[in-house]
Amino acid sequence: MTGRILEIFSSIQGEGIYAGTPMVFVRFTGCNLNCDYCDTPESQKLEKGNILTTEEIISKIEQELSLSKKTSIISFTGGEPVLHAEIISDIIHNFKSKGIKSYIDTNGTLCENFSKIVDIIDYVAMDIKLPSSCEAEFWREHLEFLKMSKNKTFIKIVLTAKTAYNEFRKAIEIIEQVDSSIPLVLQPVTVIRNIEPMPFDVVRAFRKLAEEKLANVSIIPQTHKKKGIR
Ligand code: SF4
Numbered sequence: 176m177t178g179r180i181l182e183i184f185s186s187i188q189g190e191g192i193y194a195g196t197p198m199v200f201v202r203f204t205g206c207n208l209n210c211d212y213c214d215t216p217e218s219q220k221l222e223k224g225n226i227l228t229t230e231e232i233i234s235k236i237e238q239e240l241s242l243s244k245k246t247s248i249i250s251f252t253g254g255e256p257v258l259h260a261e262i263i264s265d266i267i268h269n270f271k272s273k274g275i276k277s278y279i280d281t282n283g284t285l286c287e288n289f290s291k292i293v294d295i296i297d298y299v300a301m302d303i304k305l306p307s308s309c310e311a312e313f314w315r316e317h318l319e320f321l322k323m324s325k326n327k328t329f330i331k332i333v334l335t336a337k338t339a340y341n342e343f344r345k346a347i348e349i350i351e352q353v354d355s356s357i358p359l360v361l362q363p364v365t366v367i368r369n370i371e372p373m374p375f376d377v378v379r380a381f382r383k384l385a386e387e388k389l390a391n392v393s394i395i396p397q398t399h400k401k402k403g404i405r
Pocket of ligand 1: 209212216255
């Protein structure tokens, strides 16, 4: 089997509730969405990736793991890594018996593909994509995706100046419908191109709204961008 890979490297997780954790990152190319705040546009196009075999990907991950001995988690990212569920499944199976855990950063929309790895993945960082930034509604897909993975998932919602109250409230309803204890991270957008940030007093108001329904809500910006780490 082969996969389209942009890069494999060791770094520190910069987003969400595992921010600060060392991981080996496997960045696939190709994405089914086109979010206006995308900070990895080079990974959206499938053809930008190098074609690597499963064995070549595993070998590169092993090299990174041996260089950074404190790392015991592989993070699959993109693009949208769930597009590559079959090769991810092979990679996870290879490392599971060695005590290496797996993490996936996903837009939470490709349920059929995700069903191939949901039982073996350890941690799921799932975005809820809001129509104001991502061109379409994915409420049904997000609900189904979250139902499949709720015990190992935290949710991330990127907030920009365009984020509308009604769509945010709808996202909160979906999380509450599945399990109100699922952690929710509000991520104020990292300003790129012409994307306007949400004023911080509005971010706090959105957090208050979420806390009326959910037990575990935090505000965590992209820490790696602030520190200049990739
Ligand atoms: S889902 Fe992720 S990779 Fe795809 S366009 Fe949106 S932010 Fe970029």
